[in-house]
Amino acid sequence: MEEPAPRDRIKFYGPGDLANYLIAEEAVALLRAQPEAGRIASLNEALEIHNALEFERHDILPSALTPEERATLGLRATSLRGQLAGFFATIDDTNVAERLAVFDREYVHDLLHLINRFKIVSNVGGQRLFDALVSAGVPLWAMLADKSFVKGHDGRLRTMLLSDARYGELLVNARLLRSGSSASFLPESLSADDSQQILKDYIDSESPHLNYIEAIANAHDNAGIGLTPKVRLAAQRRLIELTQVLFADRSNVVSGVSYAVGIDPDQEEPLRDRVERTGARRLHQRTFGGRYLKSSMGRDQILANFTTIIGYMDERGLLALPSFRSEIGVLEGLRVTGADTYPRGAAYRHRDSLTILSTEAYYDFLLQEGTKVEDVIAWYFRDYIAEVFGIAGFDFAPSTASGTFLERCRHLCAEMESIAKQFALYCEDGEIDRELLEMTSAPRPWEKIPSLVKRKYLLKGENEDCDTALRLLFSDQARINFINSDLRAPSFVQLVLDNHVNYESLHHYQTGPVDWLASVGLVSVEDGTVGFRSLPKIRVLRDINTYEAAPFGHYQREVAAAEDLAGQGWLDFGSTLLSPAEASYFNFVLNKSEFTDGHDLRNRYLHGTNPNARDEKAHREAYMQLLRLTLALLLKIQDDFALHSGAAGDASRARAA
Incomplete structure (x- = not known):
């Protein structure tokens, strides 16, 4: 058995990896040190030389090398590739188990790649090679990451996948996750019934991973890969069970974040934030100045307050509400998530919590002052844009004050959709033909609503x-x-x-x-x-x-x-009303066209699959979400009108001056 390596071996992680610049000099030193007429003695030595040769092949070399040194290195690389081929040519059915028995696990993908490249199976036989790799500890996930290997060992890999319920994670990783540790390929012989059985066995197994169960529960139905409503329902029930077990003992919860939003009647400044820490727990407190809010009760000022102090939008017309991938930290990105779930991290959850609580607090404040937010929205579409931009024909009908929150949710979903259609029609025709609008029943996808600005x-x-x-x-x-x-x-x-x-x-x-x-x-x-x-x-x-x-x-x-x-x-x-991130956010809240874990508020309320009619608290929460989105849509439309008319450009120039 080989002695453990006294140093970290050279590893090439791909042409785009920034770590290459750290170890390029080591790779060159290794290539120069290998005897030109020598022989490779061990599998790990062969795998390391292969990795060093990848630096030369992709021309990732120290910038200090002269053209002559690069040429000499190229000749040495050609010689070493011959040595590499010679080493793998010595592997046959008599020594395959011994040769593969010990290898550095970091090289597992390189090993499978080279086994295929040098056609070892022709000297060894498929079953014997497969058995040797299993005995050597090559994991199934690594085998499934090599497309050629999967094709060559189709039946063997199918049998292995069906042999252990834990392999359900590999099936989820290959078909349901946004990103795994590597690409995964499944045997063609694996049928839909096989996949369904693997998923069922995994859901019922003793200790499935919570996040993998969540990925199954949130996936789209797809009978072709074993995903049926029954399988997803089983996953949803197991998810509830696992979550309850996880949080049954509250003493295990050592950290947490909570939020509190209110209005201070004596506070003059618009907004004040502070954070209280108790051990690992944090309380984010936000207070709005009652005096400031009472001094800005004009309808245009109310909309401006939603933009700025409530935090819906920045000064350049970009919504602050969506989740942005750049905010998701490295550790958050490592979390197992379904391929069709909305990507979000702590920054999004922080902003989402504060803006929804702030919306609710400001809504209640305005109501106490005799102003309904929906009436402000109606004023904007009926009167403001006609007066400021000379655009007529828009209409928004606010819900009745006596209506329940269930009724208001249904009404607001319909009105929001109507506003989107009206704006799209105006962009395309320069006017709103009410008869044509009434003939248009299908909703416009949020990502395809046009803009009046050609290069927005x-x-x-x-x-x-x-x-x-x-x-x-x-x-x-x-x-x-x-x-x-x-x-x-x-x-x-x-x-x-x-x-x-x-x-x-x-x-x-x-x-x-x-x-x-x-x-x-x-x-x-x-x-x-x-x-x-x-x-x-x-x-x-x-x-x-x-x-x-x-x-x-x-x-x-x-x-x-x-x-x-x-x-x-x-x-x-x-040239669309919403940016891609904004459109995805609208889809996440309103439907499941893009994300399987969305709130689906539009479909739930318009199709009658909403929460129990007597659950007023749940309907009020949904209403606040819909109100926030309707206001966000209004602000995006306002920005589009302003840009098109030149008002935004004038404002930007005034700020710059």
């Missing part, structure tokens, strides 16, 4: 350079964020903007990424100091990274930079 947003295109730049500039995991204990920041952009960064102070593995950013016109190095060639470009890319859309219609100083990025093929122009 910039969206990220399918461009690898753009993806790389965003990762290097803004990711808290980029290896160029930390130079030393005094020069570090959550992102490279913040590091450079907040500090004087000398190019010479960069580590050897950081110069490659920084040089690349310079080559695409984002970074400059002047007099040895690292800076940004175009701050407007950085601001545009920051918006793309943060909001998944850049508000091009509101740009002033960034216009030229934004157009340049679009000309490079990095970004595309979009």
Whole structure:
């Protein structure tokens, strides 16, 4: 048996991994140290040489290498590839178990790849090779990650999947999760009945993972992969059971976050936030100034308050309500989630809790002052846009004050949909033909509602350079964020903007990424100091990274930079009322067209599958969600009208001045 390696072995994680710059020099040193006429002695040695050769194959090499050194290294790599082929040619049915018995588990994917590449099965036989790999400890999840291996061992893998209820997690990972540790492929011989049995066995197993059960419960029905209403119902019931067990002992809950929102009648400032900590528990308290709210009772001021102090929207017309992927932390991203569930993390939950509680508090305050929020919405569509923009024909009918919250929910769902149709019709025809509107019954998908502004947003295109730049500039995991204990920041952009960064102070593995950013016109190095060639470009890319859309219609100083990025093929122009993240948020709240775990409020209330009619508390909570979304729709429409008329541009110029 081999002795444990005295050092960490070289591992190539793929051409796009930033860790490559850390170990490229080690890979080159290993290739140079291997005797040109030597022989590879062990499997781990062969696997490490293969990984080192990948650096040479993808030309990920230290920038200090001269052209002559690169050429010499290429010749050495050709020789070593021959040695690699020679080693695997010695594996046959007499020694396969011994040769595969010990290997570094980090190389498991490389092992399967090379076994297929050098056609070991022809010397060994399929069953004997499979048995040797199982005996060596190659896990089933790794086998399923290799498409060629799955194809070559179809029947054997099917039998193995059916042999243990725990393998249900592999089926969920392959078919139901947004992202697993790697891609997974299933045997073609695995039937729908097989899949259903695996899922049932997993749901009924002794200790299934809570998140995997949740993924089954939230998945779309698909009989072809064993997902039926009965299977999902079983998962939903098991999810409740597992959750109850988890939280049965409250002493196990050592941390938590809670929220409290109220109105202080004597407070003059619009908004005050504070946090109280008791051990690991946190209470976020938000109070609104009663005096300020009473001084801003005009209907236009009320809408402005929802925008600013309640926190619905920023000054450039982007809603703050959606979940944005850039906010989801690394550890949160590791959580097992269904492929069709709404991606959200702590930042979204924090904002969602505060805005819904704030909406409720402000709604009650206005009601006490004799103002109904729905009447303000009706005023905006009936009167305000006609007076300010000269647009007639819009209509919104508020629900009756005497109606129950169940009735108001149903009414508000219909009115929200009507407003969306009216706006889409106005965008397309320049007017609202009421008869034509009445003939249009099908709702318009939220992501396809048009805009009056031809180039309203910039969206990220399918461009690898753009993806790389965003990762290097803004990711808290980029290896160029930390130079030393005094020069570090959550992102490279913040590091450079907040500090004087000398190019010479960069580590050897950081110069490659920084040089690349310079080559695409984002970074400059002047007099040895690292800076940004175009701050407007950085601001545009920051918006793309943060909001998944850049508000091009509101740009002033960034216009030229934004157009340049679009000309490079990095970004595309979009012309819809809602940005992609905003449309996804509307879908999450209103329906299940995009996410299986959505609130589905529109369908529940219009199709009669809402909570018990006597549960007034549940209907009030749903009403507040629908009211928040209706107000968000109004604010987006207001922003669109203002941009189209030039009012937003005038306001932006006034702020800049």
